[in-house]
Structures are given as C-alpha cells and as structure tokens.
Amino acid sequence: MRIDIDRDRLVETMEEQAAIGGTEGGGLHRLTLSDADAEARDWFADCAAGMGLDLRVDAFGNMFARREGADPDAEPVLVGSHLDSQPYGGIFDGALGVVAAIEFVRTLDDYGIETERPVEVVNWTNEEGSRFPPAMQGSGVWAGAHDIEAEYEKTDADGARLVDELERIGYRGADPAEPREPYHAYLELHPEQGPFLEETGADVGIVTGIVGLRWAEVTFEGQANHSGTTPMHYRDDALVAAADVVTAIRRLPGSLGERTVATVGSLTVEPNSVNIVPETVRFTTDIRDPDEATLDRGVERMEAEVAAAADREGVDYEVEHTMRAASVDFPDRPVEAVAEAAADLGYDGRRMVSGAGHDATHAASVCETAMVFSVSEDGKSHTEDEFTSWADCYSSASVLANAALDLAGRVD
Amino acid sequence: MRIDIDRDRLVETMEEQAAIGGTEGGGLHRLTLSDADAEARDWFADCAAGMGLDLRVDAFGNMFARREGADPDAEPVLVGSHLDSQPYGGIFDGALGVVAAIEFVRTLDDYGIETERPVEVVNWTNEEGSRFPPAMQGSGVWAGAHDIEAEYEKTDADGARLVDELERIGYRGADPAEPREPYHAYLELHPEQGPFLEETGADVGIVTGIVGLRWAEVTFEGQANHSGTTPMHYRDDALVAAADVVTAIRRLPGSLGERTVATVGSLTVEPNSVNIVPETVRFTTDIRDPDEATLDRGVERMEAEVAAAADREGVDYEVEHTMRAASVDFPDRPVEAVAEAAADLGYDGRRMVSGAGHDATHAASVCETAMVFSVSEDGKSHTEDEFTSWADCYSSASVLANAALDLAGRVD
Numbered sequence: 001m002r003i004d005i006d007r008d009r010l011v012e013t014m015e016e017q018a019a020i021g022g023t024e025g026g027g028l029h030r031l032t033l034s035d036a037d038a039e040a041r042d043w044f045a046d047c048a049a050g051m052g053l054d055l056r057v058d059a060f061g062n063m064f065a066r067r068e069g070a071d072p073d074a075e076p077v078l079v080g081s082h083l084d085s086q087p088y089g090g091i092f093d094g095a096l097g098v099v100a101a102i103e104f105v106r107t108l109d110d111y112g113i114e115t116e117r118p119v120e121v122v123n124w125t126n127e128e129g130s131r132f133p134p135a136m137q138g139s140g141v142w143a144g145a146h147d148i149e150a151e152y153e154k155t156d157a158d159g160a161r162l163v164d165e166l167e168r169i170g171y172r173g174a175d176p177a178e179p180r181e182p183y184h185a186y187l188e189l190h191p192e193q194g195p196f197l198e199e200t201g202a203d204v205g206i207v208t209g210i211v212g213l214r215w216a217e218v219t220f221e222g223q224a225n226h227s228g229t230t231p232m233h234y235r236d237d238a239l240v241a242a243a244d245v246v247t248a249i250r251r252l253p254g255s256l257g258e259r260t261v262a263t264v265g266s267l268t269v270e271p272n273s274v275n276i277v278p279e280t281v282r283f284t285t286d287i288r289d290p291d292e293a294t295l296d297r298g299v300e301r302m303e304a305e306v307a308a309a310a311d312r313e314g315v316d317y318e319v320e321h322t323m324r325a326a327s328v329d330f331p332d333r334p335v336e337a338v339a340e341a342a343a344d345l346g347y348d349g350r351r352m353v354s355g356a357g358h359d360a361t362h363a364a365s366v367c368e369t370a371m372v373f374s375v376s377e378d379g380k381s382h383t384e385d386e387f388t389s390w391a392d393c394y395s396s397a398s399v400l401a402n403a404a405l406d407l408a409g410r411v412d
Numbered sequence: 413m414r415i416d417i418d419r420d421r422l423v424e425t426m427e428e429q430a431a432i433g434g435t436e437g438g439g440l441h442r443l444t445l446s447d448a449d450a451e452a453r454d455w456f457a458d459c460a461a462g463m464g465l466d467l468r469v470d471a472f473g474n475m476f477a478r479r480e481g482a483d484p485d486a487e488p489v490l491v492g493s494h495l496d497s498q499p500y501g502g503i504f505d506g507a508l509g510v511v512a513a514i515e516f517v518r519t520l521d522d523y524g525i526e527t528e529r530p531v532e533v534v535n536w537t538n539e540e541g542s543r544f545p546p547a548m549q550g551s552g553v554w555a556g557a558h559d560i561e562a563e564y565e566k567t568d569a570d571g572a573r574l575v576d577e578l579e580r581i582g583y584r585g586a587d588p589a590e591p592r593e594p595y596h597a598y599l600e601l602h603p604e605q606g607p608f609l610e611e612t613g614a615d616v617g618i619v620t621g622i623v624g625l626r627w628a629e630v631t632f633e634g635q636a637n638h639s640g641t642t643p644m645h646y647r648d649d650a651l652v653a654a655a656d657v658v659t660a661i662r663r664l665p666g667s668l669g670e671r672t673v674a675t676v677g678s679l680t681v682e683p684n685s686v687n688i689v690p691e692t693v694r695f696t697t698d699i700r701d702p703d704e705a706t707l708d709r710g711v712e713r714m715e716a717e718v719a720a721a722a723d724r725e726g727v728d729y730e731v732e733h734t735m736r737a738a739s740v741d742f743p744d745r746p747v748e749a750v751a752e753a754a755a756d757l758g759y760d761g762r763r764m765v766s767g768a769g770h771d772a773t774h775a776a777s778v779c780e781t782a783m784v785f786s787v788s789e790d791g792k793s794h795t796e797d798e799f800t801s802w803a804d805c806y807s808s809a810s811v812l813a814n815a816a817l818d819l820a821g822r823v824d
Contacts (some may be wrong), residue, residue, distance in 0.1 A: 226793045232674075
C-alpha cells in the first residue's frame with residue numbers, strides 16, 4: 001500500500017532549487033518577488049509542465065499546479081509550502097515542502113497511481129515577510145485574512161511597491177486570490193526550526209497545531225540627563241525600567257505553562273550615548289503558547305510588570321498590542337493521516353505543536369489542515385547554517401507523500 | 413575691595429553669543445569647527461580687540477586673549493571655557509564661562525584696575541566632543557594629554573578631517589598648542605549640569621575637584637534563534653544577560669559610595685528582531701566617583717556581574733575598558749579664592765565635586781586650577797532646555813571675577 005519516493009531524485013530536486021539564489025555560505029538569498037524568486041517560480045512552472053500539470057497563478061502570485069483525480073468534482077487535496085527565503089536563509093525552509101509535494105506527484109506518476117481527488121501543489125507568495133510585511137502573506141490573502149489591495153501597497157526598504165514587483169517579475173496572475181473551490185485538506189512539510197525532534201530522538205514531527213502568539217511594543221519614556229552630574233535618586237532611567245521587564249519576561253514561562261515561550265527580541269535606546277541617562281527605550285515582547293487563556297494571562301502579567309517597572313523608575317509607559325494570532329488546533333483526520341503514515345513507514349513520529357506560524361495557519365481556516373515536521377539540526381533556522389540531513393528530508397517527505405495519498409484516496 | 417560686574421552688559425554679551433548658531437528651540441547648534449563656531453570665534457576675537465587685548469591662536473585653534481599685568485614676567489592667570497556646543501545644546505554650557513571671563517576683563521577696565529599678573533581669557537577648541545572625539549580635546553592637546561597629529565586626523569560623521577576643518581574656518585593658528593609659559597592659575601565658570609545646587613538651595617558651587625571615571629564596553633555573544641520554536645532552556649539570550657547587568661549597575665552606587673554614579677547609557681541588540689532571540693548585545697558602562705579606590709572597586713564589581721550574568725545565560729562575554737580618567741583634587745589656593753569671593757559677596761557657596769569632566773581637568777595638570785559652578789535649573793544639560801537664570805549668571809560671574817582678581821593680584 002505504501003509508496004516509496006525516489007530518494008536520489010528528491011536530493012536532486014532539492015539541489016536544483018538550492019542553486020537558484022544560492023549564497024557562498026551554502027544558503028539562500030531568495031527574497032520574495034526578487035529576480036531569484038522569479039527564477040525559482042519559473043523552475044516550479046517547469047516542474048509542473050514536466051509532470052503535465054495545469055498551472056494557475058493567482059492575482060497575488062500564489063502558484064497552484066493541479067493533477068486531476070478520478071473524480072474531477074471531488075474537493076482537491078492541496079500540498080506545498082513556499083520557495084521564498086530569508087535574506088540569508090537555509091535551503092530547506094519552505095523549499096523542502098514544495099519539493100516534497102512535487103516528488104509526491106512524481107511518485108504517483110512512477111507508480112501510475114490515479115487518485116480519487118485532484119491533487120494540487122502550491123507555492124505560496126511571501127511566506128517569510130522579510131522583504132514585505134507580514135509573513136505568510138500570500139496564504140493570508142488567499143484565505144481572506146488580508147485585503148489584497150492593502151497588501152499590494154506594501155513597500156520594501158527601497159520603497160518598491162509589492163504589486164509593482166509582482167508585475168515586474170510577471171507573476172501577477174489572472175485567477176482571483178482566493179480558494180477557487182472548497183478544498184478537502186491541506187498538508188505541509190516544513191523543517192521544525194527548533195530542537196525538539198532532535199532532542200527527543202524522533203524521526204518526524206506530527207504537528208497537531210500551531211501556537212497562538214501575542215506581540216506588543218512597549219515604550220518607556222524617562223528623562224535624558226548627564227550620567228556624571230545626575231545623582232542616582234534624581235534619575236528617570238528608561239533602560240533600567242526596560243531591563244526589569246526583560247528579566248521578568250525571561251521568568252514568565254516558568255510560571256505560565258510548560259510550552260510557553262516569551263522573548264524580548266528587539267530593544268532600542270535613545271539617545272544611546274555612553275554618558276547620557278537613557279530617555280526613551282522601545283522594545284518588543286513576543287509570548288507564545290498553544291492555549292489562548294494562558295496567552296491572555298501572559299499578556300496581563302507582562303503589562304503588570306511594565307507598570308511596576310515604570311513606577312519603580314518614575315518613567316512613563318505605553319503598551320501597544322501589535323499582533324495577535326489565535327492558536328490553531330489541527331483536526332483529527334489529517335493529523336491521523338500523518339501519524340499513520342509515519343507508523344506505517346516505521347518512523348518514530350512525535351506529536352508536537354508548532355512554535356512558529358506557517359502558511360498552514362491560514363490554510364487551516366479554509367480546509368482541514370495538518371503538517372509534517374522534519375528534524376532541524378541544532379534547531380537552527382533563518383540562517384545559512386540551517387540543516388536537515390538528506391535522510392531526514394527523505395523520511396519526512398515519505399510521510400508527507402503517504403499521508404497525502406491517504407487523503408487524496410487511491411483508485412485501485 | 414570687591415569689584416562689581418555690569419549685570420546688564422553680562423546679559424547683553426550672553427545674548428550676543430547666543431544669537432550665533434541659535435536654534436528655534438532657544439538653544440545652540442554650534443558644533444566645533446562649523447561655520448557657526450567660526451562666527452563665534454570671530455565674535456570672541458572682536459571682543460578681545462574691543463578690549464585692546466593681544467590675541468593668540470594656537471595650532472589647535474585654542475584662542476588666548478591677553479591683558480598685560482604690572483609684571484609682564486609674572487605667571488599669568490588663565491580664565492575661560494568653550495564656545496562650541498552640543499548638536500542641540502543650551503546657550504549657557506561653555507559660553508557662560510567665556511562671557512564671564514570677558515566681563516571680568518571689562519570690569520577691570522571699568523575700574524581702571526591694573527593686575528600684578530597678566531590675565532588671559534581662553535576659548536578652548538572642541539570641549540563637547542560631539543562632532544570629533546574626544547571631549548575636552550583642545551585643552552587636552554594644550555596640556556599634553558593628546559598628541560596633536562593624532563587629533564588632527566580625527567574625522568566627523570561625514571568623514572571630514574579635523575585639521576581640514578580647522579584650516580577651512582581659518583583657525584589653525586601659528587602658536588604651538590602648548591602652554592607658552594608657566595601659568596599661575598586657571599579658573600573656569602561653568603553651569604553645574606546637575607541638580608545639586610538647586611536642591612540644596614545654594615547660590616554658587618565652589619568646585620573642589622572633578623570625579624574620576626571608568627568607561628567600559630561590554631559585549632555578550634549568545635545564539636540567535638527563532639523566538640517561537642526555541643524552548644526557554646535552549647536559549648543563550650544575550651539581552652537577558654545584559655538586562656541583569658543593567659539592573660546590577662543601577663544598584664552599584666548604593667553599595668559603593670555616597671557620590672558614586674553608574675550608568676548604562678548605550679545598548680544595542682543584534683539582530684534586533686521581534687521574533688529572534690538576541691544574539692549579540694553591546695552596552696557601555698560609566699562609573700564615576702571622586703575616589704580612585706572606590707572606582708576600581710566599582711569596576712571589579714561590574715566585571716563580576718558581567719561574568720555571573722554570562723554564566724547564568726550561557727553566553728560569551730568581553731569587557732573592553734574604553735576610558736579611564738583619574739579624579740582631580742583642586743589645590744587649596746584657587747579653591748579658597750573662589751570660596752572667599754562667594755563669602756565676600758554674601759552668596760551661599762556650596763563645596764562640591766564636579767560629576768562631569770571639564771577643560772579644567774586638563775588645565776589642572778598644567779597649573780593650580782579651580783572652578784565656579786552656576787545653578788542649572790532642574791539639572792538640565794546638553795539640551796535646548798538648559799537654563800541658568802540671569803541672577804545666577806550674575807552671581808556666579810561675580811564670584812569668578814573676584815576670585816580671578818584675587819589670584820591675579822591688584823596693584824593699588
């Protein structure tokens with residue numbers, strides 16, 4: 001019953017895409033809607049043509065390559081990920097999911113398998129969000145989470161408009177950027193981007209959902225003063241207040257939940273001079289947990305810590321809630337398809353919640369969705385050093401292919 | 413015996429200089445060696461010419477206007493400060509000391525007083541250090557603390573060389589930038605730049621010395637990781653380690669000395685992204701105290717806190733000691749001249765140690781030096797909001813004039 005993907009071809013296909021926008025450091029510089037992204041898209045279109053698939057490009061550049069099923073009216077199974085990269089990302093993030101979806105269809109052809117449902121391979125536009133905000137933009141537009149006209153107007157650091165770049169590379173398609181029909185399921189393979197699978201010795205991740213997150217930007221406003229002439233009791237030091245909160249945020253997960261993570265990733269100081277007491281400090285907070293109530297409790301505690309720190313230092317504060325993503329629980333059917341495929345293939349599949357957002361976040365609002373995670377060595381991600389061994393690419397792609405076939409239904 | 417300076421003329425002279433490089437916010441934008449600085453120097457030269465003084469400009473642009481004494485071979489008394497300003501500084505910082513020195517000489521003329529010793533009014537080049545490092549540069553070159561050729565090569569943010577700018581504005585003088593002869597004393601009036609005088613209700617500050625300082629730059633090197641997928645126990649968060657040190661530095665003075673101040677004024681985070689665990693954090697520490705042993709103990713404790721924080725977070729660290737200035741104790745003779753002038757004039761003069769460096773720091777290595785401080789409202793400094801009332805300008809300038817006359821000796 002199982003299908004076996006061609007391991008050598010999987011590696012070749014991975015290497016083909018890795019050559020497009022490849023960096024000297026062995027990673028990828030393939031920002032969305034760049035020339036390198038255009039070349040990767042052309043390569044995807046060639047792959048689709050080589051398999052005899054129909055290619056649709058929607059008005060936001062999302063690419064869908066369709067293999068018909070025995071019942072052309074059945075709801076299709078969508079499989080894929082993204083080909084864009086971080087400024088200096090690795091060759092696996094996103095690309096592995098697209099390549100595995102291509103290899104899934106090639107394997108169906110190898111075996112001469114007809115599926116009950118149509119299968120579509122998708123390459124989403126701008127998952128990374130590092131050139132144009134936000135991340136997961138193409139799937140978000142497609143799923144109706146964002147207004148396409150607003151997203152068109154987004155500009156990059158050089159002032160280039162997204163829609164102009166989409167036109168320029170020739171990937172503003174004719175299809176509306178929305179689900180053309182109801183979909184049966186969406187499956188996505190992605191590197192874990194964390195150390196959990198490697199630490200637990202598992203082969204693949206059976207992703208049961210995606211954590212919710214709360215982002216905020218906190219500003220402390222104190223008083224700039226000379227560091228030599230201003231006595232300690234006279235100071236309103238915005239950085240001291242911020243340091244209190246950084247420490248509190250570090251402690252927060254320990255009293256919230258087993259899977260809570262909380263981070264201050266960005267912090268800037270003004271005037272930022274060795275001999276001036278800091279006047280203004282802005283920093284971000286990022287709290288994630290699979291449970292919504294835990295998230296809300298985390299935000300409350302963060303705000304209490306901000307207020308307490310401001311009071312101690314005599315500075316003013318402001319908390320702006322910049323992003324809120326609800327946690328996603330994947331439904332049983334596709335999750336069990338992944339779990340069964342892993343078990344059938346003899347792999348140690350570990351159930352886990354994704355700590356990062358993925359295109360699957362948006363797809364989950366359209367159809368039944370699940371994910372497969374591959375092992376990320378040392379948990380490294382968004383760096384040229386990102387690494388998933390060919391063995392782990394093969395095992396996770398095999399799980400994806402068999403789970404997708406299960407969902408698509410095999411015509412015997 | 414006392415001389416009384418002309419209060420209205422003092423205000424006029426202050427307003428004359430304040431019009432050169434004046435900002436809409438009522439402050440000064442008169443960076444060293446800028447066109448505005450050149451104009452202020454021309455104005456200083458005009459003042460000197462108006463008083464019939466000989467003007468010397470040395471090779472570093474320091475300006476000396478000399479009024480001969482009865483004994484031309486006697487060691488002169490040097491009085492002055494600086495006319496350059498911070499990018500957006502107030503109209504008092506530096507300028508008040510130069511104006512008060514000019515008004516001292518004018519008052520000698522008003523009274524027809526001949527002094528025993530020559531009197532020189534000095535305008536030092538680049539006290540602020542905000543365009544070219546370091547601060548107190550001109551007096552430092554003059555006193556032999558810096559090599560003039562090295563300082564000539566310093567560049568500003570636009571890449572302009574200091575020596576080229578000095579030539580451009582026509583103030584690279586012919587005289588060697590060094591004391592032409594032994595000096596008897598140096599006196600400088602400067603705004604306090606802190607809240608001590610106002611808080612204690614004093615009229616003027618009798619400055620008995622300048623605190624020593626120790627600057628360091630600390631780097632924590634952790635590991636950048638995804639803020640969603642990296643469990644808390646897996647992180648090497650450079651910002652969390654830095655926050656521990658910021659908090660410790662805030663506590664440091666409380667266990668060191670009554671007059672210790674300690675500051676983290678500058679801190680930068682890399683990659684500085686909301687969803688990436690901070691990899692590299694660089695920050696400065698600034699510890700000041702009048703006592704050298706206390707300073708050394710402060711630096712030791714700072715280093716111990718850095719090591720402990722690095723150990724807790726599992727990050728690497730480096731401490732670079734970027735500046736060390738020994739504390740200065742002013743000798744009795746000029747300090748008592750200031751104290752007696754204040755008492756004679758009926759002012760409440762408070763003895764205090766300066767928390768900021770001044771040109772007097774370097775002058776103290778050449779001759780007997782002391783300072784007078786004027787009240788700084790709310791302790792504000794290095795901002796357009798810096799304020800010293802005309803009443804406080806008058807009282808402090810009167811103390812300066814009478815102390816300087818005492819040191820110069822009056823020929824009856």
